[in-house]
Amino acid sequence: MKKQGTDVSPGRISRRQFFDGLTTAIRGLFAFSLTYSSRLLARSVEQLPLGKLKTLIGHRVISRTDSNYEVIRQSSVWQMIKPDRFPALIVQAQSANDIIETIRYARASGKKISVRCGGHSYYSSFLQDDMVMLDLSYLQDISVDKETGTARVQPAARSVDFLKNIAEHGFSFPAAHCGNVPLGGFLLGGGLGWNGEAWGGMACFNIREVEVVTAAGELITADENRNADFYWAARGAGPDFFAVVTGFTLDLYKNPAVILTTTLVWEVGEAKTVAGWLDKKVRQMPDYVETLLILADNPEQQQPPGAGRICIVQASVFADTEEIARTALTPLAGDDIPGGCIDKSEFVPTPIADLYEWDDTAYPRLRWDVDALWSDDEPGELVGKLVEHVRAMPSGKSSILLLWKPYTRKLPDAAFSMIGSVYLACYAIWTSPDDDSRNNHWVRKTMQLLEPHTKGHYINESNYVDIPSRRVNSFSHVNHSKLKHLALKHDPDNLFHSYIE
Numbered sequence: 001m002k003k004q005g006t007d008v009s010p011g012r013i014s015r016r017q018f019f020d021g022l023t024t025a026i027r028g029l030f031a032f033s034l035t036y037s038s039r040l041l042a043r044s045v046e047q048l049p050l051g052k053l054k055t056l057i058g059h060r061v062i063s064r065t066d067s068n069y070e071v072i073r074q075s076s077v078w079q080m081i082k083p084d085r086f087p088a089l090i091v092q093a094q095s096a097n098d099i100i101e102t103i104r105y106a107r108a109s110g111k112k113i114s115v116r117c118g119g120h121s122y123y124s125s126f127l128q129d130d131m132v133m134l135d136l137s138y139l140q141d142i143s144v145d146k147e148t149g150t151a152r153v154q155p156a157a158r159s160v161d162f163l164k165n166i167a168e169h170g171f172s173f174p175a176a177h178c179g180n181v182p183l184g185g186f187l188l189g190g191g192l193g194w195n196g197e198a199w200g201g202m203a204c205f206n207i208r209e210v211e212v213v214t215a216a217g218e219l220i221t222a223d224e225n226r227n228a229d230f231y232w233a234a235r236g237a238g239p240d241f242f243a244v245v246t247g248f249t250l251d252l253y254k255n256p257a258v259i260l261t262t263t264l265v266w267e268v269g270e271a272k273t274v275a276g277w278l279d280k281k282v283r284q285m286p287d288y289v290e291t292l293l294i295l296a297d298n299p300e301q302q303q304p305p306g307a308g309r310i311c312i313v314q315a316s317v318f319a320d321t322e323e324i325a326r327t328a329l330t331p332l333a334g335d336d337i338p339g340g341c342i343d344k345s346e347f348v349p350t351p352i353a354d355l356y357e358w359d360d361t362a363y364p365r366l367r368w369d370v371d372a373l374w375s376d377d378e379p380g381e382l383v384g385k386l387v388e389h390v391r392a393m394p395s396g397k398s399s400i401l402l403l404w405k406p407y408t409r410k411l412p413d414a415a416f417s418m419i420g421s422v423y424l425a426c427y428a429i430w431t432s433p434d435d436d437s438r439n440n441h442w443v444r445k446t447m448q449l450l451e452p453h454t455k456g457h458y459i460n461e462s463n464y465v466d467i468p469s470r471r472v473n474s475f476s477h478v479n480h481s482k483l484k485h486l487a488l489k490h491d492p493d494n495l496f497h498s499y500i501e
């Protein structure tokens with residue numbers, strides 16, 4: 001199994017200790033003993049010098065003077081823009097105990113901790129000057145409990161590995177659309193996953209329980225009834241979560257027997273009409289249809305520049321029978337499809353195993369700048385403002401995506417609290433550093449054009465690092481205040497890096 005993140009092969013210690021496939025009773029006892037021992041540790045925050053930390057954790061503690069520091073620092077960032085921010089120390093944790101020791105060290109040496117899971121944050125939020133970067137990429141275990149229909153998963157388990165593993169037991173889950181994205185950051189920020197509208201709205205609403213190490217160095221379990229502040233925040237706080245998640249227990253869904261996809265393509269000039277038509281069609285289709293409109297480039301038509309810009313409609317259904325899936329997609333197969341459709345493929349079966357087949361093409365490991373918004377306005381209006389802007393897109397690898405979420409129910413009470421009937425994300429992807437400013441500008445301009453239609457943002461895909469208001473507007477006003485309050489309550493010394501002001 002290809003591992004994500006740093007270049008060192010993970011070991012396998014402690015997987016059965018407190019996380020994996022123990023029976024509920026043994027797990028309960030064990031969790032108690034770990035919690036108890038971690039309390040003892042927390043109580044005695046004695047000096048833990050670097051030498052001692054290195055003795056305890058070994059070669060997985062990397063200092064700035066170590067020869068492998070720069071390789072590991074750079075490879076911690078998934079994409080090719082590597083910000084000039086330099087942690088004082090990188091600790092590759094393999095267990096909750098490693099995390100607890102790191103907290104003791106950080107407290108004793110007056111350092112803050114930034115948490116890195118799979119390194120997919122578009123803005124490298126985990127890479128912070130002079131902090132201890134706690135790298136969780138070794139924590140990838142997955143175990144399924146068929147009886148309860150749940151899985152226990154460590155945060156760095158990748159979406160592709162998770163879906164494959166649970167499919168073997170007959171289950172599925174709204175994992176990220178890109179297989180390399182691990183569940184940790186994805187779930188903490190909300191999680192727009194496969195078949196999400198049918199499976200909880202956002203993936204985080206399928207978290208039944210979280211295991212976290214707190215700022216006090218305690219390993220605790222949180223759910224609706226126990227340590228409920230942590231449970232509330234773990235569902236949406238994203239980079240402002242005030243503890244370290246070491247494991248999730250997730251509710252699973254029955255693996256669908258069939259996935260059908262319909263794809264329709266127009267020249268981008270038709271995009272406004274298409275978006276208006278699609279908005280009506282979405283309301284004629286059941287809520288389990290995942291409907292996207294993508295403004296992108298047709299690599300086969302490059303001349304004159306901008307000529308090949310296209311508008312793609314893609315609708316997928318996960319269903320128990322082919323008949324159900326076909327019926328759900330039928331509104332897109334009528335005679336009223338807007339004129340000028342240049343390509344059409346209807347009711348195409350997609351084996352579950354192929355969901356991530358296009359990852360290398362769709363998510364190339366190049367330079368990325370991304371921003372996103374929620375809107376309740378007419379999608380046709382939004383798209384109408386983007387047609388010329390898409391023709392002027394500096395990179396043919398970039399795209400703008402709209403995801404319809406018209407049926408999203410009332411959100412459960414959790415940190416995740418900002419949503420709209422349409423999600424729009426702008427992805428600039430390019431190769432050369434010489435093109436950075438043109439592509440950055442293109443993303444900023446996209447967001448400016450859509451400012452009047454913007455209801456709020458999505459913490460996992462909005463630029464909260466350069467634009468602090470993105471963070472605040474990723475939550476409802478009330479929930480943002482609550483998150484601030486909880487962060488102060490549970491991490492009063494501000495041990496964990498966050499963007500909360």
Ligand SMILES: Cc1cc2nc3c(=O)[nH]c(=O)nc-3n(C[C@H](O)[C@H](O)[C@H](O)COP(=O)(O)OP(=O)(O)OC[C@H]3O[C@@H](n4cnc5c(N)ncnc54)[C@H](O)[C@@H]3O)c2cc1C
Nearest residue numbers: 117118119120121125126177178184185186192239244245
């Ligand atoms: C190619 C690509 C495709 C993507 N596709 C999707 C998609 O389909 N749907 C979607 O919703 N999002 C998607 N995203 C966005 C993705 O969900 C976020 O970037 C997410 O934060 C990445 O998770 P990570 O574990 O790599 O987080 P990291 O980048 O490692 O960490 C980001 C921040 O999350 C916090 N964090 C992460 N793990 C923990 C933990 N265990 N405990 C405490 N804090 C933690 C830290 O504050 C950290 O700074 C995609 C991103 C990329 C690059």
